[in-house]
Amino acid sequence: MKQNKTGFRFSIFTFLSRIFLYIWCAFSVFTFLWIITTSLKTNKEYFAKVWGLPSVLRWSNYGKVLGAYHLGLNFLNSLIVVAVSVTFIILISTPAAYILSRFKFRGVNFLNRFFTLGMGVPFQLLLIPLFFILYRLRLVGGHAGLIIVYVSLSIPFTIFLIQGFFRTLPSVLEEAAYIDGCSPMRTFFSVMLPIGSPGIVTAAIFNFISLWNEFLLALTLLNDSQSYTLSIGLYSLQGAMQYTGDWVALFAAVVVVTIPTLVVYLLLSRQIIEGLTMGAVKE
Numbered sequence: 436m437k438q439n440k441t442g443f444r445f446s447i448f449t450f451l452s453r454i455f456l457y458i459w460c461a462f463s464v465f466t467f468l469w470i471i472t473t474s475l476k477t478n479k480e481y482f483a484k485v486w487g488l489p490s491v492l493r494w495s496n497y498g499k500v501l502g503a504y505h506l507g508l509n510f511l512n513s514l515i516v517v518a519v520s521v522t523f524i525i526l527i528s529t530p531a532a533y534i535l536s537r538f539k540f541r542g543v544n545f546l547n548r549f550f551t552l553g554m555g556v557p558f559q560l561l562l563i564p565l566f567f568i569l570y571r572l573r574l575v576g577g578h579a580g581l582i583i584v585y586v587s588l589s590i591p592f593t594i595f596l597i598q599g600f601f602r603t604l605p606s607v608l609e610e611a612a613y614i615d616g617c618s619p620m621r622t623f624f625s626v627m628l629p630i631g632s633p634g635i636v637t638a639a640i641f642n643f644i645s646l647w648n649e650f651l652l653a654l655t656l657l658n659d660s661q662s663y664t665l666s667i668g669l670y671s672l673q674g675a676m677q678y679t680g681d682w683v684a685l686f687a688a689v690v691v692v693t694i695p696t697l698v699v700y701l702l703l704s705r706q707i708i709e710g711l712t713m714g715a716v717k718e
Contacts, residue, residue: 467693474686481683496687504675506688508661509668516578516664517646520585521639524593527586529635532597533623537609547598553591561588562655569656576658584656585646593638600634601627640703644696665692 473481474496476489501507535547565584566575574580604627612622628635650666657663663671672688 470686470689470693474683474690476683478681478683493683496683497691499681500672500684500687500691504668504672504684504688505660505663506665506668506672506691509663509665510691512578512662513647513665516582516585517643519578520582520589520646521642523582523586524589524642525635525639528590528593528638529597529628530623531590532594533601533627533631535594536598536601537606537627550591550594554595558588558652562651565652566655575656576662578662581653581656581664584652585649588652589642589646593642596638596641597631597634600631600637604630636703640699643699647696648692 469486472488473485475492475494477493480487480489501510535543535550569575569580569584572580574583608626608630609622612626617625648666649664650670653664653667654670657667660671669688669692672685676682676685
């Protein structure tokens, strides 16, 4: 009888959870579609019929945002900064995670705790020290300084994430490679790296989404409008709307900012799920 009550409660909880998720998904889809339709209206149509469809699709709003409001340049800046940052993050974190997860040496536990501690430090506390360090190095205002900060702050989480994937790989693969005469470096590049690629792709996707939407560091370290990233460009555009009143252009800008992360997730969602599943399995 007690088991039946427990099962009944679990069924009710599962049913309510699914209902909540369905409602949340429907609300998110509706909101995004409303933003898209609003971005294709005129300002007059937006204020006249907020929930209505546009009479004519105004694709010129996107051209105005990308050209007149310089969001196209901001998009290119974000693409360069994020692509370079994610590349360096993966190149640095992957070998480090492999060594820390597969090799035993003096100080390995200290290094693991050190990188774990790095994940717990809020980057907001580092804004002022980082600004003055980069200012003395004459890196404030350019993309180089922002990329260095992005890479440095993202390494602890990325190492922690990739470690989970390498720890799930069976040790017999390395032993077989050593028997065949492979050096540790050859074993890493030829055997372990291809097998652990789902975890590496997952880490790259998470870093891309996080850095693409990053705002505070970019706002602090960039002071030239020609080097603004997309999040700063959207913020500047929102401020300009107080004087121009071109609100449909702001909706178009929101779509431009959102589309890349949405496309990346839709195209690579299977890799994300495979990577997370792989990292959740223990040897």
